[in-house]
Amino acid sequence: MQSKKPPRPGASGAAEYPSYYAVIRRIPRGRVLTYGDVARLAGRPTSARRVGYALSALKDPGVPWWRVVNARGEVSARSGDLLGACELDQRARLLQEGIPLDPDGRLELLQYRWSGSAPRKSVR
DNA sequence: TCCCTGACTGGTT
């Protein structure tokens, strides 16, 4: 019906965030996904940046956010994260799941990247 | 409504 649906103030758009969280929740323990993968699996292939934005606003403790890394296979730096405490936490969690990390916080993307429950023709 | 910002990405240099 009425396609007109003005966003209410305080409603804080971000109606897309839940779709990203849903994808992340499906990542198996010991595997990772890139921001781009999450965006793609959520049906928004060009919104990788939105995924990072969504995670910075994440409150739901049930979402394994630490299983999301950038396209270079490394833990991304947040803004306003003094001393990188958040990044260190993410590294520790990945290590705990059996994923080895380089001194630079990089992992073997080719080996740990989750195929998304369905094999893709080509990885990017 | 314009302008800047960001847990990104892929291609170039």
Add this chain to the structure above:
DNA sequence: AAACCAGCCAGGG
């Protein structure tokens, strides 16, 4: 392999 650059999209001032 690292640094740069341009494209990307929605939120917030």
